[in-house]
Amino acid sequence: MQQTSVTDYKPEHFLWEVAEGVGTITLNRPERKNPLTFESYAELRDLFRTLVYADDVDTVVITGAGGNFCSGGDVHEIIGPLTKMSMSELIAFTRMTGDLVKAMRACRQPVISAVEGVCAGAGAIIAMASDLRYAGPSAKVAFLFNRVGLAGCDMGACSLLPRLIGQGRASELLYFGRSMSAEEGERWGFFNGISEQPLTDALAAAKRISSGPTFANGITKTQLHQQWNMSVDQAIECEAQAQAICMQTEDFRRAYHAFIEKQQPVFEGD
Numbered sequence: 001m002q003q004t005s006v007t008d009y010k011p012e013h014f015l016w017e018v019a020e021g022v023g024t025i026t027l028n029r030p031e032r033k034n035p036l037t038f039e040s041y042a043e044l045r046d047l048f049r050t051l052v053y054a055d056d057v058d059t060v061v062i063t064g065a066g067g068n069f070c071s072g073g074d075v076h077e078i079i080g081p082l083t084k085m086s087m088s089e090l091i092a093f094t095r096m097t098g099d100l101v102k103a104m105r106a107c108r109q110p111v112i113s114a115v116e117g118v119c120a121g122a123g124a125i126i127a128m129a130s131d132l133r134y135a136g137p138s139a140k141v142a143f144l145f146n147r148v149g150l151a152g153c154d155m156g157a158c159s160l161l162p163r164l165i166g167q168g169r170a171s172e173l174l175y176f177g178r179s180m181s182a183e184e185g186e187r188w189g190f191f192n193g194i195s196e197q198p199l200t201d202a203l204a205a206a207k208r209i210s211s212g213p214t215f216a217n218g219i220t221k222t223q224l225h226q227q228w229n230m231s232v233d234q235a236i237e238c239e240a241q242a243q244a245i246c247m248q249t250e251d252f253r254r255a256y257h258a259f260i261e262k263q264q265p266v267f268e269g270d
Contacts, residue, residue: 003055011047013040015065021210022203023057023109030066033118035074041097041122048103058214058269059206060107062126063114063199067138072121079148094154097122101129101156105225108218110209114202115139115182115191125155128164128190131221132205134198135191140179147177163228165190213251214269 007018015026025044027034036044051057064070073079082090104111104126113127116136124141127133143161145154152158152174161170165188173180185191195201209217219242227235246252251267258265 004050004053005056006047006050006054007056009047009050011043013037013043016047018057020207021056021058021214022206023051023060024203025060025062027062027064027070027123030064030068032074033068033071034064034066034123035071035077036122037074037077038093041100045096045100045103048100048107051107051109054109058109058210058217060109060111061114061199061202061206062111062130063202064116064123068117069113069115069119069139070121070123070126071118072123072144098155101125101160104129108221110206110217110221112202112206114199115141116198120144120179122155125157128157128160129155131224132202133185133191134201134205135182135185135194136196136198137182137194139182139185139191139194139198141185141190142177142179143173144177146175152177164188211267213246213249213255213267215249215251216246219246 006016006023009016015024015028017024017026025047027036027040029035048060051060082093085093110131111129112132112134113130114134114136115127117138117140119127119139120142121144124143127141143152143154143157145152145157157174158170161173164170165173169188172178180188180190182191182194186194192205193201223235223239223242227238230238250270251265254267255265
């Protein structure tokens, strides 16, 4: 199958930049704390679906402009219209938003979120669905669905969040809709680190991953995701097959020869 370049991709509803194998998504409506619209949901989903076939991006960083990550669905452009939709229209919408999470989990590229300020609703979901998360001290993560009369089971929250922070802590956030501070998030395992420059941390992590064996990293992401539904015996067999595939790559051979020659391997992703 022909691979795809996304370096020159020009989205309409967010910013996109590619450098050194890292694609950076910037949610760019800072005057409203970067809310999502019907169109931006769909465009994000479509980008992540395209990334499955992209050969010029090995990691993805998501950030928000203006000191906030994402305030969730736009009150005027999404929440209001939802109150007037039929059941068939509503299920089409909720499936579409869930498809964004599916696409994030299905692409081979590790996804890293850099979170500052408000990270609420669908913004919290995007951070949750990422592979790694770095926070600024101002980060406040809120799965606030029940505060607007909805269930906490949105876009995979009841499946993914307990796996990150535990059942009890996830239940607390989903039932109360309260904010989780950066310090809590790091202590609970939601955030991988806190600093004054979370985007710098996220980009550094992304570049480090992109300089590694990217084919094998994609296998690791797939295994981390798929093994949630496997028994231990199934997982061990699946890993045996996956590792055998990686042992046929040139990166594996490069690492061996570099070790023999007492050098650092230079991986090329094949």
